[in-house]
Amino acid sequence: LGAASSAEVYRLESKIARERADLMAAATQRKIAEMTLNRVLAYPLEQPFTLAQVALDDEVSLLLNPKITRYAENAADLMRVKQFMVDKGLRASTELLQIDTDMAIQKRLLLATKRSYYSPDVTLSGQASQLLGEDGEGADLDIPGAPDDTDWNLSLGLNLPLWEGGARPAETKEYRETLMSLRLSRRAAAQQVEQRIRNAVHQSVSSFTSIELLTQAAGASKKNFDLVAEAYGRGAVQLIDLLDAQTTYLQAEQNAANANYQFLLDLMELERALGRFTFFAPPAERAAWITALEAYFKREEEE
Numbered sequence: 001l002g003a004a005s006s007a008e009v010y011r012l013e014s015k016i017a018r019e020r021a022d023l024m025a026a027a028t029q030r031k032i033a034e035m036t037l038n039r040v041l042a043y044p045l046e047q048p049f050t051l052a053q054v055a056l057d058d059e060v061s062l063l064l065n066p067k068i069t070r071y072a073e074n075a076a077d078l079m080r081v082k083q084f085m086v087d088k089g090l091r092a093s094t095e096l097l098q099i100d101t102d103m104a105i106q107k108r109l110l111l112a113t114k115r116s117y118y119s120p121d122v123t124l125s126g127q128a129s130q131l132l133g134e135d136g137e138g139a140d141l142d143i144p145g146a147p148d149d150t151d152w153n154l155s156l157g158l159n160l161p162l163w164e165g166g167a168r169p170a171e172t173k174e175y176r177e178t179l180m181s182l183r184l185s186r187r188a189a190a191q192q193v194e195q196r197i198r199n200a201v202h203q204s205v206s207s208f209t210s211i212e213l214l215t216q217a218a219g220a221s222k223k224n225f226d227l228v229a230e231a232y233g234r235g236a237v238q239l240i241d242l243l244d245a246q247t248t249y250l251q252a253e254q255n256a257a258n259a260n261y262q263f264l265l266d267l268m269e270l271e272r273a274l275g276r277f278t279f280f281a282p283p284a285e286r287a288a289w290i291t292a293l294e295a296y297f298k299r300e301e302e303e
Contacts (some may be wrong), residue, residue, distance in 0.1 A: 092275030
C-alpha cells in the first residue's frame with residue numbers, strides 16, 4: 001500500500017509511550033482531586049465516588065432558564081440583564097452588608113458623642129438592709145428612738161462634664177472621619193462587586209457560545225482525520241500526517257468536552273458574584289426571580 005520505514009514504527013511506539021505516561025499522570029491528578037473533594041465534604045479521603053454527566057439546562061441553574069437566556073440575544077438586552085443582576089448582587093452582597101453594619105455603628109457612636117455635650121449621664125442607685133433577727137440579753141427590748149430593723153436609701157445623680165481637655169471633640173472628629181472612610185470603602189467595594197458581576201456575565205456568555213463553536217470544530221477535525229486515515233490506508237500520506245490529524249482531532253474533542261465544564265465554572269463564578277446559588281433555590285423563589293426580571297424589562301421598555 002505504499003512505502004514505510006522503520007522510523008515510522010519508532011515514532012508510533014514513542015507516541016504510544018508518551019500517551020500512556022500522560023494517562024497515568026491524568027489518573028493521578030484525578031485521584032488527588034477526588035481526595036481534595038472528599039476532604040472538603042468531610043468524607044474519608046479514599047472514599048470512591050462516581051461523577052454524573054451534567055446536562056446544561058435550567059435544572060442546573062436558574063440563569064440557564066430559557067426565559068432568562070432569551071434576554072441575552074442582543075447587546076441592548078444584555079446590558080439590561082447585567083444591570084438587573086448588578087442591582088440584585090449589590091443588595092445581596094455580604095461585603096457591603098458588613099460595611100453598612102459598621103457604618104450604622106459609627107453613626108450611633110457619633111450621635112452619642114454629639115449628645116454628650118448637652119445630655120448628662122443620669123445615675124440612679126438605691127440600697128436597702130433588713131435585720132432578720134437578733135439574740136441575746138436585751139434583744140427584745142423596745143427602746144424609743146432606736147433605729148428600725150429596716151434601712152434604705154435612694155440617690156439620683158446627674159453628671160455633665162464641662163471640660164475634658166478636648167476629649168469629646170477628638171472623639172467626634174474620630175467617629176466622623178471613620179464614617180467618611182467607611183463610605184469611601186463602601187463605594188469602592190460596590191464598584192468591585194459590580195465589576196465582578198459584569199465580568200462574570202461576559203465570561204459566562206463567552207463560554208456558553210464557545211460550546212457550540214468548539215463542538216463544530218471537533219466535528220470538522222473528525223472529518224479531516226477520516227480523510228487522512230483513508231489516504232494513509234492508500235499510501236498517499238505518511239504516518240506523521242496521520243498522527244498529526246489524530247492529535248488535532250483528539251484535542252478538538254477534548255476542547256469541546258471541556259467547554260461544558262468551563263461554562264459551569266463561569267456560571268458558578270457568576271452566581272458567587274450575585275451572592276446567591278440559584279440551584280439551591282426552591283421553585284417559588286426561582287419563579288419570583290424570573291418575574292422580577294420580566295417586570296424590570298417591562299419598566300425599562302415603558303421608560
